[in-house]
Amino acid sequence: MRIFQALRHAALAAALSLGAAAAATAAYPDKPVRLVVNFTPAGPLDLLARLVAERASRELGQTVIVENRAGAGGNIGADVVAKSAPDGYTLLITTDTLATVNPFVYASMPADPFKDLQPVALTGTFNQVLVVQPSLGVRNLADYMAYLRQHGGTYASAGNATPGHLTFESLRQALDLDVTHVPYRGTAPAVNDLLGGQVEAGFLVVPGVLQHIQAGKLVPLAVSGAQRDAALPDVPTIAESGLAQVRDFDTSFGYLLMAPAGVPDEAVQAWQRVLARIYASPEFLERLAALDIAPTFGDAQQAAQWMRTRAARWEKVVAAAGIKP
Numbered sequence: 001m002r003i004f005q006a007l008r009h010a011a012l013a014a015a016l017s018l019g020a021a022a023a024a025t026a027a028y029p030d031k032p033v034r035l036v037v038n039f040t041p042a043g044p045l046d047l048l049a050r051l052v053a054e055r056a057s058r059e060l061g062q063t064v065i066v067e068n069r070a071g072a073g074g075n076i077g078a079d080v081v082a083k084s085a086p087d088g089y090t091l092l093i094t095t096d097t098l099a100t101v102n103p104f105v106y107a108s109m110p111a112d113p114f115k116d117l118q119p120v121a122l123t124g125t126f127n128q129v130l131v132v133q134p135s136l137g138v139r140n141l142a143d144y145m146a147y148l149r150q151h152g153g154t155y156a157s158a159g160n161a162t163p164g165h166l167t168f169e170s171l172r173q174a175l176d177l178d179v180t181h182v183p184y185r186g187t188a189p190a191v192n193d194l195l196g197g198q199v200e201a202g203f204l205v206v207p208g209v210l211q212h213i214q215a216g217k218l219v220p221l222a223v224s225g226a227q228r229d230a231a232l233p234d235v236p237t238i239a240e241s242g243l244a245q246v247r248d249f250d251t252s253f254g255y256l257l258m259a260p261a262g263v264p265d266e267a268v269q270a271w272q273r274v275l276a277r278i279y280a281s282p283e284f285l286e287r288l289a290a291l292d293i294a295p296t297f298g299d300a301q302q303a304a305q306w307m308r309t310r311a312a313r314w315e316k317v318v319a320a321a322g323i324k325p
Helices: 002-016 019-025 044-060 072-082 141-151 163-175 187-196 206-214 265-278 282-290 300-321
Strands: 033-037 064-068 090-095 117-126 128-132 154-157 180-183 201-205 219-223 253-260 294-298
Touching: 033 044, 033 072, 044 064, 044 090, 044 117, 044 253, 044 265, 044 282, 072 090, 072 117, 072 253, 090 117, 117 265, 117 300, 128 141, 128 163, 128 206, 141 219, 154 163, 154 187, 163 180, 163 201, 163 300, 187 201, 187 206, 201 206, 206 219, 253 265, 253 300, 282 294, 294 300
Parallel strands: 033 064, 033 090, 154 180, 154 201
Antiparallel strands: 090 253, 117 253, 117 294, 128 201, 128 219
């Protein structure tokens, strides 16, 4: 948690120190802002976007309109924003996989997230939790490894190149596991088949499986990030498993606010000031916690660094696994 707090505190200080002079001269925005979500409604990204939009509308004095443009792993919505005027009135909120995974999965992309878009802020991070069928009789990662060595197995994900697929593939490569991927069209059908015993395991978002963990229908073995998940404080991280091969394991994912390349600094700074205030609100942080999103707020420079380091890691995992859309 310390690294998340350090990022957030540094970004808050930087944004707030822009000062009254910058705020006084900022004419932006003088009309509504469109916030494009490049995934479907009702998912964690969409819910985060609507929370941010609601509060940013009050802070900016202009309506922030959320628009869902899903498809192609987020590429369609990203292209809409990349082709928009770089004036700060069309922005994108996306999972970091748009920049850290898609360039290595798709043979071509309509918009280059590193050239046609630019980061404005890091707006949160999230974990996956490794869950298994109770019938496997395992209670920790070492037990699960032993089970797979003897029996092999299957794991579900919400689809090819999704965070759950990538996380499990990263673990499989690190531990040389004998396990077969079964992709689904979303978290809900993956969870349904996991509950029904058609598949045995999965790295899935915590809100999608929490009620089933609490009911004893799924067994949590570990979470994917460097820190334990607030909703599952008794579940260790992969790195805490005691296995030397994964002592530095961390596959937390991030949410990014992005703009068309060349957007005025005035707009970027306005959003950083607004987000600094929003992410300092206890009520907002409570809402994030309910979505199981860690309030890892970072400025444009920190978001860019996040993109670069995560892309370098996922490029290797995707290449080794041969992951395709």
